[in-house]
Amino acid sequence: MPISLHIARSRLDTLPPQCVLAVDDLSIAFRQGDKAFNAVRNLSLTVDRGETLAIVGESGSGKSVTSLALMRLIEHGGGRIASGAIAFRRRDGQVLDLARASSSTMRAIRGADIAMIFQEPMTSLNPVFTVGDQIGEAIALHQHKSRSAARAETLRLLELVRIPEARRVAARFPHQLSGGMRQRVMIAMALSCKPALLIADEPTTALDVTIQAQILQLIRGLQDEMNMGVIFITHDMGVVAEVADRVLVMYHGEKVEEGAAGPLFAAPVHPYTKALLAAVPRLGAMSGTDLPAKFPILTVEQAGADETLVPAPAVAHEAQPSIADTTPPILRVRDLVTRFPVRTGLFGRVTGRVHAVERVSFDLRPGETLALVGESGCGKSTTGRSLLRLVESQSGSIEFDGNEISSLSGPALQALRRDRANACGQRRI
Structure with missing residues (x-):
């Protein structure tokens, strides 16, 4: 040491x-x-x-x-x-x-x-430039390479950080990529000039565990190289x-x-x-336990003390029993399907569709917490946005407190979002 x-x-x-x-x-x-x-x-x-x-x-x-x-x-x-x-x-x-x-x-x-990777790439990447242009700019600025040479190096770096179809991804804007893909772009940009020191500030906090493991392995491998x-x-x-x-x-x-x-x-x-x-939480350790009113704190008992x-x-309160299956659900989702069009060309012709959510069904009862779990890109967030019709689903039924959400008009839908069904997103900025 x-x-x-x-x-x-x-x-x-x-x-x-x-x-x-x-x-x-x-x-x-x-x-x-x-x-x-x-x-x-x-x-x-x-x-x-x-x-x-x-x-x-x-x-x-x-x-x-x-x-x-x-x-x-x-x-x-x-x-x-x-x-x-x-x-x-x-x-x-x-x-x-x-x-x-x-x-x-x-x-x-x-x-x-010295290069730095920040926690949230969406606040670090410029939304009006493609990711390829942003990486290429860093290469041209610090290595004084021509535009074509910077472009070739950009594609090499994207392949180095395990991004498939690097040429296609380089032409995309940050919002068109998943969280894990954006973080790989940030790593490619950070390593573009082979820095002597890399500072990674919470680079995997916003990622799911499988993508986190891939990013950590990627950083370690590039560090050794x-x-x-x-x-x-x-x-x-x-x-x-x-x-x-x-x-x-x-x-x-x-x-x-x-x-x-x-x-x-x-x-x-x-x-x-x-x-x-x-x-450090351990799987299953909190199930059925009481919620403490206060968590352990550090205090100095007297001046100069450690x-x-x-x-x-x-x-805070007694642990609540499990919700009985006989309780009527407040939310009932049946066969929810949400797909996004893939557009190409100058006129944005639809050439395919991304199947984000396919035939998802579940119930949620009053007082119950339902966890949607899965890796990046599996459809968790799209399901949540579909429930509030922040994105429109293609088929399926979403029933909230006896009302079919898909049939609500604009004012009624706004009232639902404002008064009865709210969302707390991942990003604060």
Whole structure:
């Protein structure tokens, strides 16, 4: 395990040859009105070539703020690097302090030497350009290739990230691709210039488990091929166990524990690390259990004391019995079919149809929770949108509280969506 490095500006040349990044005593501040507060305090870490460092912690612990500071994007969000050094070894071997690098230097580094994969590719990809044009632009900008050469490299990268029919996909817009496909496009763009360091900020959170496994395997394989250092930011301890060589645990803007993944999982030391591991859900563990009114919290019992895990075991209510099958359903779906036209050519001629939902039937009773489960593209979300007629189905029956939804007029349908049947989508932006 690499030792902590204390780096002064005059000693950047002492960075060990295998080390691609060394952060020393980094503090990140934000201003709120006339007051300033530190979102990250005195953080130190290192990343070697070919190594994956996982930074874990709950929302607000400082993980993503740290990644934005490494890319020097924190200034765009009203933050600043208050103190510390960020020693980074570029692909050509040059070592510099990113905390003090000029704006022009950082523009040259982003995408070329350090690349980043964000959680939601739809907020990162430009909706008005095809994915092929966006990847090609990054290649042309950083590698100074001709348009035809950038195009050829784009197709090669799409094939590298296991996208079938790369030429067809390159001509599509982001909204025309599935979530897993969009994330593969983001990976292709991030790796287009063979960066020395890849920062992956929750890259699989929005994906189902099968696509998540494929993306994690893909990142690991490309990392081995390119000998990249990887910083993997996540709150998912299952993902950490699968990908990380070392783990750094953050809480309230500070590093509370760091170590090799195996020993840290086997024998965590800090109470917060123990709490994170204990919070990992296990299949079937919550079935039939009471819902606690409050979850375990960390508190400081007295000034200067270490954080202590304090459980709060109060029960909100008694567990409810299963819904009897004799209860009339509030929602009855029978043989639901939803298909989408595939249009080609200048005039958008329909040449085929995507069979998104085929003959789906189910009942939902009052007080019951029904889970629709399946991998990306299986029709879960389309089924949900079809129930509210956000997309129109071709056939089938959707009966809600005795009323056939397919026969509702515009005002009645709007009233149903507003007052009785609501949807909570995956994306917040």
